[in-house]
Amino acid sequence: MLELFSTFNYAVIIILMMLGLYVVFAARNLIKKLVGLSVFQTSVFLFYISIGKVSGGQPPILVDSHKTEDGHASVESVQVAAAGDSAVQHSLHHAPEVLYSNPLPHVLILTAIVVGVATLAIGLALTVRIREVYGSIEEDEIDRIDYQYNLEGVAK
Amino acid sequence: MSPTIILDIGLITMLLVIAFAIIRMRSLFAVVMLQGVYSLVCAAWFVTLDAVDVAFTEAAVGAGVSTVLMLAAMLLADRESKEVSLRRQIAPIIIVVMTGLALFYAIGDMPLYGDANSPVNSHVGADYLKLTEKDIHIPNVVTAVLASYRGFDTFGETVVIFAAGLGVLLLLGLNGNAGKWRAKPNGVRVGRSPAPAARLKAGASVIAPDAMPKPKAKVAPKKPRGRPRKTAAKKTTTNKKA
Amino acid sequence: MNPHSILRVVSKFLIPFIAVFAFYVQFHGDFGPGGGFQAGVILAASVILYALIFGLDAAKKAVPPSWVRIGMMIGVLLYGGTGVATWMLGGEFLNYGVFTPDHPSHGQHYGILLVELGVLFAVASVMLAIFYAFGSRQAELSDEDW
Numbered sequence: 001m002l003e004l005f006s007t008f009n010y011a012v013i014i015i016l017m018m019l020g021l022y023v024v025f026a027a028r029n030l031i032k033k034l035v036g037l038s039v040f041q042t043s044v045f046l047f048y049i050s051i052g053k054v055s056g057g058q059p060p061i062l063v064d065s066h067k068t069e070d071g072h073a074s075v076e077s078v079q080v081a082a083a084g085d086s087a088v089q090h091s092l093h094h095a096p097e098v099l100y101s102n103p104l105p106h107v108l109i110l111t112a113i114v115v116g117v118a119t120l121a122i123g124l125a126l127t128v129r130i131r132e133v134y135g136s137i138e139e140d141e142i143d144r145i146d147y148q149y150n151l152e153g154v155a156k
Numbered sequence: 157m158s159p160t161i162i163l164d165i166g167l168i169t170m171l172l173v174i175a176f177a178i179i180r181m182r183s184l185f186a187v188v189m190l191q192g193v194y195s196l197v198c199a200a201w202f203v204t205l206d207a208v209d210v211a212f213t214e215a216a217v218g219a220g221v222s223t224v225l226m227l228a229a230m231l232l233a234d235r236e237s238k239e240v241s242l243r244r245q246i247a248p249i250i251i252v253v254m255t256g257l258a259l260f261y262a263i264g265d266m267p268l269y270g271d272a273n274s275p276v277n278s279h280v281g282a283d284y285l286k287l288t289e290k291d292i293h294i295p296n297v298v299t300a301v302l303a304s305y306r307g308f309d310t311f312g313e314t315v316v317i318f319a320a321g322l323g324v325l326l327l328l329g330l331n332g333n334a335g336k337w338r339a340k341p342n343g344v345r346v347g348r349s350p351a352p353a354a355r356l357k358a359g360a361s362v363i364a365p366d367a368m369p370k371p372k373a374k375v376a377p378k379k380p381r382g383r384p385r386k387t388a389a390k391k392t393t394t395n396k397k398a
Numbered sequence: 399m400n401p402h403s404i405l406r407v408v409s410k411f412l413i414p415f416i417a418v419f420a421f422y423v424q425f426h427g428d429f430g431p432g433g434g435f436q437a438g439v440i441l442a443a444s445v446i447l448y449a450l451i452f453g454l455d456a457a458k459k460a461v462p463p464s465w466v467r468i469g470m471m472i473g474v475l476l477y478g479g480t481g482v483a484t485w486m487l488g489g490e491f492l493n494y495g496v497f498t499p500d501h502p503s504h505g506q507h508y509g510i511l512l513v514e515l516g517v518l519f520a521v522a523s524v525m526l527a528i529f530y531a532f533g534s535r536q537a538e539l540s541d542e543d544w
Contacts, residue, residue, distance in 0.1 A: 007263060012172070013215050014260060016171055018253075018259075019172075019175040023178060025248035025252065026205055026244070026245050027237070027240065029234070029238065029499075030233075031178065031184055031187075031226070031230055031233060032184065032187055035178060035191045039175060039191065042194060042218065043197055045198070045210070045214070047329075050205055052277065053205045053269065054206075054277055055174065055271075056272075057269030059207070059431075060206075060285065060291055060296075060297040061213070061293070061295050061429075062295045063296075085384065092169070099272065100285055101206040101207070102281035102286065103297040103301055104276075104280055104284060106209055106283040106298045107298055109303030110209060110210060110213055111302075111313045112211050112215070112219070113210070113217055114317060114435055117217050117225075117318050118317050118319075118321075118524075119241045119320065120225065121299075121324050121528045124225055124226060124532070125229075125324045126227075127233060128233060128328065129228055131233040136193070138238050186430055197455075208427055208430075209432070211431075212432065213439075215438055217435075218517045221439055225528060225532060229532060232532065233498070244533060263538075289505065292503055292507075292510075293503045293506075294428040294429070294510070295429050295430075296427060296428055296432075296433075298433075299427050301508070303510040303513050304494060307492045308479075311478065314516065314521075315474060317518055318474045319472055320524065321523070321527050322529060328531040328532065329529075329533055330530055331533060331534050353456060
């Protein structure tokens with residue numbers, strides 16, 4: 001059952017990526033293009049994170065070993081660690097039987113999410129300026145106005 | 157095992173429906189809101205994939221700040237988009253289908269979902285898990301890797317955020333007043349009017365003339381002074397000054 | 399009766415809690431999910447909520463744009479400054495172990511604290527600056543063209 005779900009997982013994420021990419025190509029409105037780009041980006045993050053998942057694992061937050069006996073991290077040990085008890089902190093050992101998900105894709109995607117919102121902000125600022133200068137945010141309208149301005153020196 | 161599968165299938169179905177709705181809708185307000193919902197459902201899926209830090213960031217950034225910024229930009233632009241004719245959609249559909257087929261072909265090489273010994277999960281990732289409790293002694297491995305082992309990348313990311321803020325401030329101004337464009341080739345100011353502003357003629361505009369009262373009143377069609385020849389030639393022939 | 403009175407009362411109650419939650423997320427990023435980015439975005443969201451309900455001018459009186467401009471720079475300088483400080487102490491760039499040479503893990507704690515603080519300032523200020531930039535711009539269409 002898990003093997004059937006594994007391929008289905010990747011296939012669905014690829015379909016979502018392609019839907020977002022289609023919006024980037026086919027939409028003529030600039031804001032809709034940016035929304036499609038954002039959907040595409042989020043789907044790529046999904047793909048990346050689903051590669052790093054380990055079945056039977058838990059979030060990559062180390063739990064205290066002498067509170068867990070059988071490899072299942074008890075909830076209260078994570079909460080004690082979250083409360084920052086310094087005695088727990090100094091005795092933090094990685095129990096060899098506890099399985100964690102891979103932390104490296106999480107780090108890379110954290111950076112990617114924040115860079116994505118940065119480029120989105122610049123794209124939206126450019127869209128606002130284009131709207132003020134051309135009077136429209138549809139791509140074909142902007143092309144037509146540019147063409148006429150370059151041809152005749154005045155926009156019609 | 158099975159309750160998680162039902163949750164995953166539910167989330168996947170919602171994501172597919174939202175993506176289809178974004179393609180088909182024309183009202184920009186609805187499209188921006190659907191983008192926020194998409195980010196939030198993805199954040200829920202990240203939690204089931206054990207990526208709690210990423211889910212936190214995606215919910216805060218994607219469903220919070222990103223939606224607010226898009227709404228603010230949309231309020232300064234249009235509310236509806238034009239319809240795209242079917243003839244224009246054919247080429248994007250072909251490209252997207254071909255790319256999708258190529259990626260489906262590549263799924264055959266992907267590691268099994270959840271494999272603990274796949275190449276991704278074996279080398280550097282497992283090393284970070286082992287080294288964090290020896291070197292840094294904090295429970296959250298993602299923060300340790302982000303701030304210490306890959307601290308240089310995080311420095312680059314902070315500078316990128318700073319550059320984006322700088323770019324938006326240069327384009328729009330902190331009090332909304334930047335962006336008045338003045339052309340000065342060789343130090344000579346060209347025209348008094350702002351950037352080659354396209355003022356659409358009445359009746360030829362996309363937006364109906366009575367829907368935009370203010371720009372019409374605001375703008376007198378000024379020709380920039382740097383281009384006298386063509387329009388001056390036209391004027392002399394029509395005015396019969398010769 | 400002001401039609402927004404429920405929003406105003408509830409947000410007056412909630413906005414301090416949102417700000418405190420942002421600082422909680424910042425400082426507990428070591429022990430649970432969290433860290434500088436999430437905390438910066440939540441802090442900016444609290445001021446954006448105030449601006450949405452009470453008006454942009456009231457928000458600009460509460461958090462003036464000059465603070466925001468300075469905050470952007472302080473964030474990047476804190477992060478880079480930590481790296482330069484480790485240079486001065488003899489190590490490589492961003493090698494936090496040289497802060498306390500006999501216990502390198504304590505040096506790592508100090509380094510991570512400083513660096514996440516820099517990220518908090520940078521991200522919160524930039525998000526707020528972008529919101530101020532978009533919000534202060536005059537729209538061309540009037541309200542009945544919706």
